[in-house]
Amino acid sequence: MKIVFFGSSSYVIPILRFLVKNFDLKLVLTTEKSGGAVPTFCKQNKIEFLSVPNLSDSNLKSLILNLKSPIAVLADFGLIIPPEILNLFPKGIINLHPSLLPKYRGPTPVQNAILNGDKITGISIIKLDEEIDHGPILGQEKEQILDTDTAESLYKRLFAKGANLLPKILNKYLEESLKLIAQNHENATFTKSLKRETGFIDTSKIKDQKSKIKLERKIRAYFPWPGVWTRLRLGYGGQAKLKIIKFLPFGKLQVEGKKPVSYKDFLNGYPDAKSVILPIL
Structure with a gap:
């Protein structure tokens, strides 16, 4: 047929x-x-x-x-x-x-x-x-x-x-x-299309266990697109630059232009980001 x-x-x-x-x-x-x-x-x-x-x-x-x-x-x-x-x-x-x-x-x-x-x-x-x-x-x-x-x-x-x-x-x-x-x-329930902006997170709002669970689900739900991401200023003094950071499944982070790394390796490379990243882990 x-x-x-x-x-x-x-x-x-x-x-x-x-x-x-x-x-x-x-x-x-x-x-x-x-x-x-x-x-x-x-x-x-x-x-x-x-x-x-x-x-x-x-x-x-x-x-x-x-x-x-x-x-x-x-x-x-x-x-x-x-x-x-x-x-x-x-x-x-x-x-x-x-x-x-x-x-x-x-x-x-x-x-x-x-x-x-x-x-x-x-x-x-x-x-x-x-x-x-x-x-x-x-x-x-x-x-x-x-x-x-x-x-x-x-x-x-x-x-x-x-x-x-x-x-x-x-x-x-x-x-x-x-x-x-x-x-x-x-x-019936209904879903909406995703946009790149849908994956943006404000890390300052992730404070308690409930919000951390939501973040973990969002990371898995939005992989591979649009991804979960935020902007962080990385570096020191005049060398500091605003970078896009992607949150990936299975405990990985990725700085724009770089390869995915573990949270531990990320913090070793960017210790200035500890005050932002550690509270949401």
Whole structure:
């Protein structure tokens, strides 16, 4: 069966592998530019792909229509699918979303799960409708959140789990033997996009154990992007300069332009920063 895929980032490669093996993958649409994980995979496997900054190109609708693909799959795409694209697929677009919907709709479900100290999350497979992560559920599987998880490690596991769940779900859906379950919209929660500034911290406000726990979660939730960072004046006298300091998982710090080091090695190299760094450890 012909199929189209919408997706970006290295996280979705397990899903692409499944589609290449089991379907006639006619086209991949991605927001990544040449050199990204998805375009590279497509080139290696001789799959037609388009790198698109948006879905407003009038030629795109004609291209998809001419493919005559009854269904599409979407994962970590990063753009909202407009109705004129959604309606091109008779059997719709199947979306893999890394949360247990209706919890954490939107672009940053994993980051929010870690920030909130959740112990369990999961992957949801839904049929897209015109609202964000709002459509009926085809299937879900739970996943434990480890104390060491970063957004990166958890996204990898969730999309890999989704790639394993997709064959069972997709085949039943195409055979029309799967019952779709409406989400409980009253229980929906929503997430927001992250910006570089989201990761900035004011170290003077990290004073008690509760704020230290929040910082530790934030470091893991915002890795690798946007990262947790602050500005510190490092050096002595006229040699002192304002530098960006990144807080990395597993007890690492990184001064801009330098390699990551342990807190201990950082303080050995910049003893003048002890008054700022030690209170938040």
